[in-house]
Amino acid sequence: xxxxxxxxxxxxxxxxxxxxxxxxxxxxxxxxxxxxxxxxxxxxxxxxxxxxxxxxxxxxxxxxxxxxxxxxxxxxxxxxxxxxxxxxxxxxxxxxxxxxxxxxxxxxxxxxxxxxxxxxxxxxxxxxxxxxxxxxxxxxxxxxxxxxxxxxxxxxxxxxxxxxxxxxxxxxxxxxxxxxxxxxxxxxxxxxxxxxxxxxxxxxxxxxxxxxxxxxxxxxxxxxxxxxxxxxxxxxxxxxxxxxxxxxxxxxxxxxxxxxxxxxxxxxxxxxxxxxxxx
Numbered sequence: 001x002x003x004x005x006x007x008x009x010x011x012x013x014x015x016x017x018x019x020x021x022x023x024x025x026x027x028x029x030x031x032x033x034x035x036x037x038x039x040x041x042x043x044x045x046x047x048x049x050x051x052x053x054x055x056x057x058x059x060x061x062x063x064x065x066x067x068x069x070x071x072x073x074x075x076x077x078x079x080x081x082x083x084x085x086x087x088x089x090x091x092x093x094x095x096x097x098x099x100x101x102x103x104x105x106x107x108x109x110x111x112x113x114x115x116x117x118x119x120x121x122x123x124x125x126x127x128x129x130x131x132x133x134x135x136x137x138x139x140x141x142x143x144x145x146x147x148x149x150x151x152x153x154x155x156x157x158x159x160x161x162x163x164x165x166x167x168x169x170x171x172x173x174x175x176x177x178x179x180x181x182x183x184x185x186x187x188x189x190x191x192x193x194x195x196x197x198x199x200x201x202x203x204x205x206x207x208x209x210x211x212x213x214x215x216x217x218x219x220x221x222x223x224x225x226x227x228x229x230x231x232x233x234x235x236x237x238x239x240x241x242x243x244x245x246x247x248x249x250x251x252x253x254x255x256x257x258x259x260x261x262x263x264x265x266x267x268x269x270x271x272x273x274x275x276x277x278x279x
Contacts, residue, residue, distance in 0.1 A: 037191020062174015
């Protein structure tokens with residue numbers, strides 16, 4: 001059930017590790033879900049082609065974010081806030097006025113069976129997590145991400161192509177949001193305009209719980225995946241307690257957790273700098 005969150009968390013780990021932020025991944029997931037459902041139910045497009053188109057659309061949104069941040073030097077929060085609104089709004093337009101849910105046609109049954117009753121979401125999430133871990137910890141690309149997050153100007157002077165790295169991390173996050181959108185449609189057997197709503201908040205919380213620093217320079221994919229598991233346990237625990245207004249209390253708890261971990265990260269960084277000065 002939380003495979004989509006895990007995929008978003010991996011992409012956000014790379015972005016936050018580079019001292020960036022992306023609050024549009026939930027809306028990109030929703031746009032990919034709606035686009036997938038529309039082309040599959042209203043055109044004669046085959047299932048594989050619809051999957052590729054939806055994933056390509058998510059990748060394009062991510063590439064746009066990367067271009068705006070890396071090449072046009074715009075602030076990540078402003079760019080991704082705009083993308084969040086645009087992707088969600090266009091999803092409503094693509095779905096049609098007054099239409100919030102698009103049932104998938106019978107030819108989507110292979111995807112539905114694989115994602116709803118099969119292990120495909122979990123397997124894909126594990127593959128993405130392993131790939132993200134290897135990329136971040138074992139490749140020059142991962143070292144460049146953390147170097148940029150620690151000190152962008154020093155990274156540029158040392159010969160790292162900062163713009164290219166930033167473009168790639170946002171594009172990867174968009175690609176993973178597109179994949180998660182297709183999986184979400186398959187698991188629900190329908191494409192809804194509300195798909196992915198609020199996912200970015202939970203994914204960012206999971207990333208910070210897992211140990212990635214909000215100021216960049218430190219990131220762990222394994223920690224982010226464990227953070228997703230922690231968020232899932234919190235949601236399940238609140239549900240089992242039979243709390244009324246579950247969504248309200250869930251968001252309240254996640255908000256408190258997010259603030260606490262941001263403050264702890266800031267205090268830890270301050271203590272580390274103080275220790276270096278006194279040492």
